[in-house]
Amino acid sequence: MANWATVEPMRIKYALALAACTGLVAGCSSGGGETVAESSSATATPSPSSVEPASHTGTAAPAAAPASCETEFLQSLPLRRKLAQLLNVGVTGTADAAQVVRDEQIGGIFVGSWTDEAMLANREIPQVASASSLPLMVTIDEEGGRVSRVENLLGADPSARQTAATMTEEQTYQMALERGRGLKDLGVTVNFAPDVDVSSQPDDSVIGDRSYSDDPAVVTRYADAYARGMRDAGILPVIKHFPGHGSASGDSHTGAVTTPPLEQLQTKDLVPFRNLVSTGVGVMLGHLEVPGLTAPGVPASISPDAVALLRGGTGYGAPPFTGPIFTDDLSGMQAITDRYDITVAVETALESGVDVALWLTTDDVPRVLDHLESVVASGKLPQQRVDEAVLTVARAKGVLAC
Numbered sequence: 001m002a003n004w005a006t007v008e009p010m011r012i013k014y015a016l017a018l019a020a021c022t023g024l025v026a027g028c029s030s031g032g033g034e035t036v037a038e039s040s041s042a043t044a045t046p047s048p049s050s051v052e053p054a055s056h057t058g059t060a061a062p063a064a065a066p067a068s069c070e071t072e073f074l075q076s077l078p079l080r081r082k083l084a085q086l087l088n089v090g091v092t093g094t095a096d097a098a099q100v101v102r103d104e105q106i107g108g109i110f111v112g113s114w115t116d117e118a119m120l121a122n123r124e125i126p127q128v129a130s131a132s133s134l135p136l137m138v139t140i141d142e143e144g145g146r147v148s149r150v151e152n153l154l155g156a157d158p159s160a161r162q163t164a165a166t167m168t169e170e171q172t173y174q175m176a177l178e179r180g181r182g183l184k185d186l187g188v189t190v191n192f193a194p195d196v197d198v199s200s201q202p203d204d205s206v207i208g209d210r211s212y213s214d215d216p217a218v219v220t221r222y223a224d225a226y227a228r229g230m231r232d233a234g235i236l237p238v239i240k241h242f243p244g245h246g247s248a249s250g251d252s253h254t255g256a257v258t259t260p261p262l263e264q265l266q267t268k269d270l271v272p273f274r275n276l277v278s279t280g281v282g283v284m285l286g287h288l289e290v291p292g293l294t295a296p297g298v299p300a301s302i303s304p305d306a307v308a309l310l311r312g313g314t315g316y317g318a319p320p321f322t323g324p325i326f327t328d329d330l331s332g333m334q335a336i337t338d339r340y341d342i343t344v345a346v347e348t349a350l351e352s353g354v355d356v357a358l359w360l361t362t363d364d365v366p367r368v369l370d371h372l373e374s375v376v377a378s379g380k381l382p383q384q385r386v387d388e389a390v391l392t393v394a395r396a397k398g399v400l401a402c
Helices: 009-017 067-075 079-084 094-104 125-129 160-166 169-186 216-232 271-276 304-312 342-352 365-378 383-397
Strands: 087-091 108-111 137-140 236-242 282-285 325-327 357-359
Touching: 067 383, 079 365, 079 383, 087 094, 087 365, 094 108, 094 125, 094 365, 125 137, 137 383, 160 169, 160 216, 169 216, 216 236, 216 271, 236 271, 282 304, 304 325, 304 342, 325 357, 342 357, 342 365, 342 383
Parallel strands: 087 108, 087 357, 108 137, 236 282, 282 325
Antiparallel strands: none
């Protein structure tokens, strides 16, 4: 929990209201992490797919926090603290994580394959979180199969493709529920899974067996079951890689990647997103150039056009999306690093409408924040855009439960 003795009185007000919440727990969030997106008066374009959205049960979404609550919260944070809340950064271990949280009050840390496993195994996340004046978002890539960060601690889970081939949807839900409870016990609050890309690529390709199927209906059903298990365990699931990596050419880890035109994505790659964005998930944008959507040379992860498609929904027959939007890694994938310094990549992502910028090391956090402060001062990154993102992140963390 946060070190409340060092928090300003206004932060204490919010902290005490959340004392029973450890990260993203069902019932503690409003609109971002754990609830169904609010309805919109706009009418969505009918889906071109025959896939029906999966049904969901549970309590209705709580009413949005009063404007005065949001205003008070924003006024309690200086600009640099607001900007820091929009960063999710990979750490090498407990000392590295605690230092960057203490020094810069970043909103979240990312547990990667290079992170010292002792931080999780020895239950040291609370020690890191105690350095933060707000709940800390602790994220991980835990899909199962070859993308697993806790196999040594929690055992192996099958890949998505193997899951769909050998398990029922109910079994998938139970598997995700068990894995989610294990992640929560380790201190994790957000899982960048399930992967909802629709793909028939060979198993060992960039997406490959990370995809449940080349049938969007199968992907929708199994990804829904997995996401429900995570949510019911108190973990925010993040579906990826919008608007769909499954039909793309190339690997964004090694260079630029282009998808088929947006029109073609409508009947396949976008279907799982269309059906799942209103089910209490976050969304990760891929480093994908999409003809008919993104500007030439601009990946979806930093594209205002891709964010507008996701937020509005009507451009692909989906409801509006009100939850948190994450970038894919901005520092270790050449689709971004071949073109952008990390400071510019983060700035461009936030300007485009993304809420959380993700990258892999803490070294650049001070200069990223220095740069962001300068572009806000210049008006290039509007203060309103920063505040909108801060509120979205706060809702996902349960901070606006007032």
